[in-house]
Amino acid sequence: MNETHAIAGVPMRWVGPLRMSGNVASTETEVPLATYESPLWPSVRRGAKLSMMVENGISATLVDDRMTRSVLVKADDAHNAYLAALDVAAQLEELRAIVRKCSRFTELVALRHEITANLLFLRFEFTTGDASGHNMATLAADALLTHILQSVPGITYGSISGNYCTDKKATAINGILGRGKNVVTELLLPRDVVHRYLHTSAAAIAELNVNKNLIGTLLAGGIRSANAHYANMLLAFYLATGQDAANIVEGSQGVTVAEDRDGDLYFSCTLPNLIVGSVGNGKGLDFVEENLTRLGCRAEREPGENARRLAVIAAATVLCGELSLLAAQTNPGELMRAHVHLERKSTSTTVGGW
The missing domain is CATH 3.90.770.10 (3-hydroxy-3-methylglutaryl-coenzyme A Reductase; Chain A, domain 2)
Known part of the structure; x- marks a missing residue:
């Protein structure tokens, strides 16, 4: 066709x-x-x-000014999800270095998390230069997720997008923390x-x-x-x-x-x-x-x-x-x-x- x-x-x-x-x-x-x-x-x-x-x-x-992308990882239980969140937060400067390799216009400016049951939602916040930043944020989040899964024990892949961003949906978190x-x-x-x-x-x-x-x-x-x-x-x-x-x-x-x-x-x-x-x-x-x-x-x-x-x-x-x-x-x-x-x-x- x-x-x-x-x-x-x-x-x-x-x-x-x-x-x-x-x-x-x-x-x-x-x-x-x-x-x-x-x-x-x-x-x-x-x-x-x-x-x-x-x-x-x-x-x-x-x-x-910031663009966001959230990823989802899974742990065996909430305690291990909490330990993983602490481990990720401790790597902030290393994560920023990984993002800079993805694009010279992308910078990781903040990292937040939310735990529900055994699920760990990680919300990355970036500046993306003159682009609105959808693809740049996803590219950076993908690289970060790959690194986190390799370096943080006790977690497995959930999704590259965990809906905690939140993209193209009316949510409270965007109004509170900002997106764009x-x-x-x-x-x-x-x-x-x-x-x-x-x-x-x-x-x-x-x-x-x-x-x-x-x-x-x-x-x-x-x-x-x-x-x-x-x-x-x-x-x-x-x-x-x-x-x-x-x-x-x-x-x-x-x-x-x-x-x-x-x-x-x-x-x-x-x-x-x-x-x-x-x-x-x-x-x-x-x-x-x-x-x-x-x-x-x-x-x-x-x-x-x-x-x-x-x-x-x-x-x-x-x-x-x-x-x-x-x-x-x-x-x-x-x-x-x-x-x-x-x-x-x-x-x-x-x-x-x-």
């Missing part, structure tokens, strides 16, 4: 520009979003326009901007955020997540920049905070699991290369800096869309009017009066 190679076309637009600053990048840039949900473009555009009205725009702080880039974005909007351009108030948005994102998600059983729709912006951004789109599962775990500060609106989105890269699989397509270049993420920089720049831009994009949606939801009927108006192929691109 002949293989047929085709490219699935997803509509893409550049929206913005948005303004941002922080410990990784201070820039003004449009962002590419590939989506079938056409109202997403004007919604993100509205949030981006608000960021241009503040001197430093969206503040994006990169808190951490951990970015916090913040925006402080004056009350007149909130009233004029979002047609609402800081108090209304703050109340909705508590009632919907915090209480509603709690009642629904959400896992370390309290937001309206991070996944929408992340998927569109990931598809446009050649990322592994399945990583929006853990990527969309995050927390939105909104405060009324004497009428001004403090708005923040924390994303602890942004898995993005500026090199690697998916980056060979012409449109992806063009988009990454236009975002300034293919420049000559120290290893890892382009991927971190991409992560903070992604996080700022999420804030723009999250703010716009929550503002719309404070006004009865606005969200549905926008969807009906835009998804019926109207030539207008207005949302909430824009």
Whole structure:
């Protein structure tokens, strides 16, 4: 049977520009979003326009950067599993030397373990340069597992992936320990901007955020997540920049905070699991290369800096869309009017009066 190679076309637009600053990048840039949900473009555009009205725009702080892979080994009982965990921990520097032989861009930064019955889960945490790091982490973990099985007595092979990473699943451990880039974005909007351009108030948005994102998600059983729709912006951004789109599962775990500060609106989105890269699989397509270049993420920089720049831009994009949606939801009927108006192929691109 002949293989047929085709490219699935997803509509893409550049929206913005948005303004941002922080410990990784201070820039003004449009962002590419590939989506079938056409109202997403004007919604993100509205949030981006608000960021241009503040001197430093969206503040994006990169808190951490690591890719993980967990392996599973088996012992006869819990006591031997515990002794094996101590033995592995004692070899940390040797393990780091093994990882450096796998790739000059991979570094073992932490090792954690969990014991259940006679099972020992080992969670390796790496930095992986400008790559998102899936394959680099697995390659390093495979080398580490081979060494551990040879050097630690009383254990046998379980799996190269023990689901304690955790890859492409919504779990508590990723939110607690992090997987990928951990970015916090913040925006402080004056009350007149909130009233004029979002047609609402800081108090209304703050109340909705508590009632919907915090209480509603709690009642629904959400896992370390309290937001309206991070996944929408992340998927569109990931598809446009050649990322592994399945990583929006853990990527969309995050927390939105909104405060009324004497009428001004403090708005923040924390994303602890942004898995993005500026090199690697998916980056060979012409449109992806063009988009990454236009975002300034293919420049000559120290290893890892382009991927971190991409992560903070992604996080700022999420804030723009999250703010716009929550503002719309404070006004009865606005969200549905926008969807009906835009998804019926109207030539207008207005949302909430824009």
